[in-house]
Amino acid sequence: MTATPTPARRQPSSAKPVRRPGDLFFSSASIGSATIILLTLAGVAVFLLIEALPALTAPADEVSGGAGFAGYVWPLVVGTVVASLVAMVLATPVAVGIALFVSHYAPRRLGQSIGFVIDLLAAVPSVVFGMWGMSVFAPRLVPLYEWLEQNLGFIPLFADASTSGRTLMTASIVLAVMILPIITAVSREVFLQTPSLHEEAALALGATKWEMIRTAVLPFGMPGVIGGTMLGLGRALGETMAVAIILSPGIFTWNLIGSGNNTIPAEIALNFPEAAGLRLSELIAAGLVLFVITLAVNLFARWIVDRRAEFSGAN
Amino acid sequence: MTVQYNSVGSGAGRENLIAGASDFIGSDAYLDEEERAAVVDTCGDGGAYHIPVYISPVAVPYNLPGVDGLQLKPDTLAQIMNQDITVWNDPAIAEDNPDAELPDTEITVVHRSDDSGTTENFMEYLSAAAPDSWPHEADAAWPVQGEAAAQNTGVIQVINDNEGTIGYADASVVTGQAAAVGVGDEFVDFSPEAAAKVVDASEPADTGVEGDMALELARDTTESGAYPIVLVSYHVACSAYDDAERANLVKDFLAYVVSEDGQATAAEAAGSAPISESTRERALELIDTIQGG
Numbered sequence: 260m261t262a263t264p265t266p267a268r269r270q271p272s273s274a275k276p277v278r279r280p281g282d283l284f285f286s287s288a289s290i291g292s293a294t295i296i297l298l299t300l301a302g303v304a305v306f307l308l309i310e311a312l313p314a315l316t317a318p319a320d321e322v323s324g325g326a327g328f329a330g331y332v333w334p335l336v337v338g339t340v341v342a343s344l345v346a347m348v349l350a351t352p353v354a355v356g357i358a359l360f361v362s363h364y365a366p367r368r369l370g371q372s373i374g375f376v377i378d379l380l381a382a383v384p385s386v387v388f389g390m391w392g393m394s395v396f397a398p399r400l401v402p403l404y405e406w407l408e409q410n411l412g413f414i415p416l417f418a419d420a421s422t423s424g425r426t427l428m429t430a431s432i433v434l435a436v437m438i439l440p441i442i443t444a445v446s447r448e449v450f451l452q453t454p455s456l457h458e459e460a461a462l463a464l465g466a467t468k469w470e471m472i473r474t475a476v477l478p479f480g481m482p483g484v485i486g487g488t489m490l491g492l493g494r495a496l497g498e499t500m501a502v503a504i505i506l507s508p509g510i511f512t513w514n515l516i517g518s519g520n521n522t523i524p525a526e527i528a529l530n531f532p533e534a535a536g537l538r539l540s541e542l543i544a545a546g547l548v549l550f551v552i553t554l555a556v557n558l559f560a561r562w563i564v565d566r567r568a569e570f571s572g573a574n
Numbered sequence: 575m576t577v578q579y580n581s582v583g584s585g586a587g588r589e590n591l592i593a594g595a596s597d598f599i600g601s602d603a604y605l606d607e608e609e610r611a612a613v614v615d616t617c618g619d620g621g622a623y624h625i626p627v628y629i630s631p632v633a634v635p636y637n638l639p640g641v642d643g644l645q646l647k648p649d650t651l652a653q654i655m656n657q658d659i660t661v662w663n664d665p666a667i668a669e670d671n672p673d674a675e676l677p678d679t680e681i682t683v684v685h686r687s688d689d690s691g692t693t694e695n696f697m698e699y700l701s702a703a704a705p706d707s708w709p710h711e712a713d714a715a716w717p718v719q720g721e722a723a724a725q726n727t728g729v730i731q732v733i734n735d736n737e738g739t740i741g742y743a744d745a746s747v748v749t750g751q752a753a754a755v756g757v758g759d760e761f762v763d764f765s766p767e768a769a770a771k772v773v774d775a776s777e778p779a780d781t782g783v784e785g786d787m788a789l790e791l792a793r794d795t796t797e798s799g800a801y802p803i804v805l806v807s808y809h810v811a812c813s814a815y816d817d818a819e820r821a822n823l824v825k826d827f828l829a830y831v832v833s834e835d836g837q838a839t840a841a842e843a844a845g846s847a848p849i850s851e852s853t854r855e856r857a858l859e860l861i862d863t864i865q866g867g
Contacts, residue, residue, distance in 0.1 A: 394731065423682065423739075507721045509722060518721050519719065532581075533689040533690060
């Protein structure tokens with residue numbers, strides 16, 4: 260390598276760092292972008308608050324259901340959170356498994372093509388998932404639900420099986436498929452980042468492949484996996500069309516395998532076209548609640564990732 | 575001139591008319607008393623005119639292989655919808671269908687999961703034709719817990735996918751079996767002509783506006799050959815506009831919509847029932863009285 264001559268203009272004695280137009284341009288551009296995203300978020304929050312106000316302050320008996328806005332929205336909140344959590348619980352182990360296979364087990368060529376196919380799953384429009392879930396997948400789940408009802412019916416979650424299979428459980432499983440590529444992609448990337456020194460050290464100490472993954476790859480990748488999971492949870496919380504099509508909504512029930520329940524995004528999408536006046540305000544207020552939930556989930560995820568990062572050995 | 579179709583719900587449309595944001599609107603229901611009082615501010619003391627432009631039967635589709643031409647009296651239908659009758663071989667259904675071999679399949683009622691004028695009209699029919707068997711007040715949301723699906727097409731999809739189901743949907747989307755409904759002593763299948771017949775048999779609603787064509791639909795009619803479950807959509811326009819040119823544009827457009835040509839186009843596109851000749855004549859007269867300037 261040849262030594263580069265020091266530029267003549269450079270004045271090493273000067274205490275002030277040199278600033279060229281490019282520096283100024285890029286720093287203001289990035290500050291501008293950051294400000295715009297904050298302003299957009301603030302704008303959304305203010306809009307939701309103003310439009311939601313009539314529903315939040317309306318007398319209890321005028322709100323749908325006649326039990327005030329809290330009475331209207333809590334079943335939707337529970338439905339949204341339960342559907343998303345079930346989806347997350349189902350998707351995460353599979354996603355981590357796929358990511359490990361792609362990054363550490365599969366031959367390079369095979370791993371790449373599997374990763375590509377999984378990424379493709381993220382490009383399928385949610386309406387397609389909805390149609391498939393409703394017409395193809397839901398009817399095939401009915402025997403499973405009937406089995407659950409007969410054998411685990413004493414658990415309130417599996418009380419009464421639907422005859423069409425269009426239940427919160429079906430919606431959750433389809434949501435799990437939809438968030439699978441997000442969690443897989445993020446996990447795969449962090450697993451691939453594991454320092455090979457760590458891996459080789461583990462192997463040199465006599466660890467088997469599984470032990471190496473457990474002691475070197477997983478601790479290193481955990482914050483990334485959690486981050487990916489939370490991204491997936493965010494998608495599941497906000498998913499609208501798939502749930503609106505698959506689920507046969509109704510009043511709140513703990514029964515996951517019968518019709519009933521609804522999620523906030525689906526409730527908004529279904530009823531927005533015919534909504535006017537207070538009803539519209541109710542739906543927007545429900546949107547505000549979802550906004551707050553999503554914000555809380557993201558803050559929680561950040562907190563976990565920050566906390567784990569200290570012990571992971573990644574730094 | 576551009577007529578822009580803003581696809582919002584009927585409720586939001588009526589709000590727009592009252593606020594003056596829309597020059598005229600389409601709505602599945604006529605303005606209620608409160609709305610009629612409010613619309614005077616934008617439309618002048620003459621209020622607003624309702625012109626029936628879209629008549630569509632609401633069908634009762636079902637999925638029961640081997641049982642074609644199901645017939646249901648209003649009371650039987652209401653009890654099925656209210657889930658008081660839960661199996662297909664119930665004596666009440668058997669009585670309406672003496673020749674059919676009814677299976678002991680469980681009945682699954684499919685309703686709309688979104689708020690809808692179709693739901694409201696269907697419930698109005700049940701309340702009017704079977705008041706003893708249908709205890710619920712008409713509303714855009716279905717009152718009984720059951721299987722639900724989004725939009726007319728979703729309801730049909732679920733019914734076609736699952737045996738033992740029955741529901742209600744705009745006739746234009748029905749692809750499979752549909753029940754004939756009891757009217758007087760006979761059973762009537764849905765058809766555009768049968769739906770138009772019930773509109774002709776209906777009394778005008780009292781909206782306090784001279785010559786207005788809002789209808790008190792005769793859902794309990796016993797007239798032969800009339801299909802009583804219909805949805806009538808109105809164009810609601812002001813009786814007077816500030817601007818003469820605007821008034822003329824609205825008049826021209828509405829006159830086209832009720833014209834033979836306009837109705838035939840709608841029937842082709844949406845499967846609706848064309849309005850009858852007498853309705854058209856009255857509508858044209860009413861449209862002609864819209865004032866401008």
